[in-house]
Amino acid sequence: MSRESFDRELQELKRNLFQITSEVRKNLTASVKYLEKRDMQGAAMIIESDEIVNLKCLEIEEQCLNIIATQQPVATDLRLLFSVLQISTEIERIGDYAKGIARISQKIGPGELIKPLLSIPRMEEIAGEMLDDAIRAFTEDDETAARNIPARDLQIDVLYNQVHRELITFIMEKPSNIEQTMMLDWIAHNIERVGDRVVNICERVIFTVTGVPVDLN
Amino acid sequence: MEAERAEKTRMMTEDYSLFYGDFKALNNINIKIPTNKITAFIGPSGCGKSTLLRSFNRMNDLIPGVTTAGTIFLDGRNVAREDVVELRKKVGMVFQRPNPFPKSIFDNVAYGPRLHGTKNRSDLAVIVEKSLKRAALWEEVKDDLHKSGMSLSGGQQQRLCIARAIAIEPEVILMDEPASALDPVATLKIEELMNVLKRNYTIAIVTHNMQQAGRVSDYTAFMLTDEKRAGNLIELGPTKQIFTTPSDSRTEDYISGRFG
Numbered sequence A: 001m002s003r004e005s006f007d008r009e010l011q012e013l014k015r016n017l018f019q020i021t022s023e024v025r026k027n028l029t030a031s032v033k034y035l036e037k038r039d040m041q042g043a044a045m046i047i048e049s050d051e052i053v054n055l056k057c058l059e060i061e062e063q064c065l066n067i068i069a070t071q072q073p074v075a076t077d078l079r080l081l082f083s084v085l086q087i088s089t090e091i092e093r094i095g096d097y098a099k100g101i102a103r104i105s106q107k108i109g110p111g112e113l114i115k116p117l118l119s120i121p122r123m124e125e126i127a128g129e130m131l132d133d134a135i136r137a138f139t140e141d142d143e144t145a146a147r148n149i150p151a152r153d154l155q156i157d158v159l160y161n162q163v164h165r166e167l168i169t170f171i172m173e174k175p176s177n178i179e180q181t182m183m184l185d186w187i188a189h190n191i192e193r194v195g196d197r198v199v200n201i202c203e204r205v206i207f208t209v210t211g212v213p214v215d216l217n
Numbered sequence B: 001m002e003a004e005r006a007e008k009t010r011m012m013t014e015d016y017s018l019f020y021g022d023f024k025a026l027n028n029i030n031i032k033i034p035t036n037k038i039t040a041f042i043g044p045s046g047c048g049k050s051t052l053l054r055s056f057n058r059m060n061d062l063i064p065g066v067t068t069a070g071t072i073f074l075d076g077r078n079v080a081r082e083d084v085v086e087l088r089k090k091v092g093m094v095f096q097r098p099n100p101f102p103k104s105i106f107d108n109v110a111y112g113p114r115l116h117g118t119k120n121r122s123d124l125a126v127i128v129e130k131s132l133k134r135a136a137l138w139e140e141v142k143d144d145l146h147k148s149g150m151s152l153s154g155g156q157q158q159r160l161c162i163a164r165a166i167a168i169e170p171e172v173i174l175m176d177e178p179a180s181a182l183d184p185v186a187t188l189k190i191e192e193l194m195n196v197l198k199r200n201y202t203i204a205i206v207t208h209n210m211q212q213a214g215r216v217s218d219y220t221a222f223m224l225t226d227e228k229r230a231g232n233l234i235e236l237g238p239t240k241q242i243f244t245t246p247s248d249s250r251t252e253d254y255i256s257g258r259f260g
Helices: A004-037 A040-071 A075-108 A119-139 A143-148 A151-173 A175-210 B002-006 B049-055 B084-090 B105-115 B121-134 B154-166 B184-197 B210-216 B239-244 B249-255
Strands: B009-020 B023-034 B038-042 B066-074 B091-094 B172-176 B202-206 B219-225 B231-238
Touching (some): A004 A040, A004 A075, A040 A075, A075 A119, A075 A175, A075 B239, A075 B249, A119 A143, A119 A151, A119 A175, A143 A175, A151 A175, B009 B049, B009 B202, B023 B049, B023 B202, B038 B049, B038 B210, B049 B172, B049 B219, B049 B231, B091 B154, B105 B121, B121 B154, B154 B172, B154 B184, B184 B202, B210 B239, B219 B239, B231 B249
Parallel strands (some): B023 B231, B038 B202, B038 B219, B091 B172
Antiparallel strands (some): B009 B023, B009 B066, B219 B231
16 A cells, blocks of 8 residues: 555645645734725735635545545544544634735725734734644644644733724724724724634644544634 | 443353464453344454354364364353354354255254154244245245245355254354345345344344444454454444444454555
């Protein structure tokens, strides 16, 4: 029984997953950057780029199905494929959050924001780093890293609550700000969800390595 | 694990070793075969799985120079002390290649019961019908019972051999790669049949087809030779666990195709 082609296929699959993660990570950071800069063209580029991410996710799914059908994987291989399928869904959803931020940014329009952004970019920074580390943990089968990353999601949650309260104060102070305030809250919520999705990825990493399903959320 | 403990054990080996002359082919095997379950033995060629299977009904007794150490139990009784004919009545065997006798379908199935003293034709007819039904062959052959067993297709011949094995009401059926000489459709029929048979019998199967072990068995035992080429039991566990999270890295390597 030769595993050469099988191993090659698995490596390629991991590479493809890594590639879409980089793409999504770039979009996530850019979405907040363009929001701050009020860059409408940039926002449009993110929305366009998400289409490619979605297509690549479908390709990964097809690749997984082909491998399952032709190689009958078991044990770690099977868990790996199952995890790739799940992680690619998480990545695709994170991509959707970045696209969502770009869309909201477009809705807000090119005018000035009601306040300079502080916590939202910080949230994005933490979530982005978590995503980088989670996908690295996956490619390196690093269970310890996967167990440590989710703690950082708490920082995102704390920041989100802070942003939320701050925005409510804004509405109370000046009810005419309500529309943009709600949109910014929506953006912060999107980033908060990114943190949760990364935690899910960490769970898949642990499952791949140990075979034991865990709930870290 | 809970479920495993709750299960009854039909056969069991205790520090069982087998030698061909000076050569140790099986090394200190300790295994339990649970009642009314299918236990599959997997492992590379030469790892001793067929030898172990054949030990369960003392088929190795026929090979010159074979000696054994340790004990094999059937329902708590040492098989070495049983009458071998009685033992093989309780522990039947189905081989890799279908081997019907050059007799009619009826006589193939009636052979064992006749040998064990059933002479009455109508009693035999009842046994033949019941056995062929249990072997899922009755519908296909009920009008041709007088035809030669050799005239059947490969898959039918193998089911005839299963009917022959169960005609003497064994407790255990040993199957040594029962489907390796059959096409995929006949293979699936045998596998479905095994699932039905386990309600009444305890089954131990040796197979080279890992997907088959995964599909049909409740428990899987993985065997491997050590540096002295003696067969060892590496791991035994619920099949689901062996194929998803085996505890021994050698099992994982083998089932993932990294070995052999």
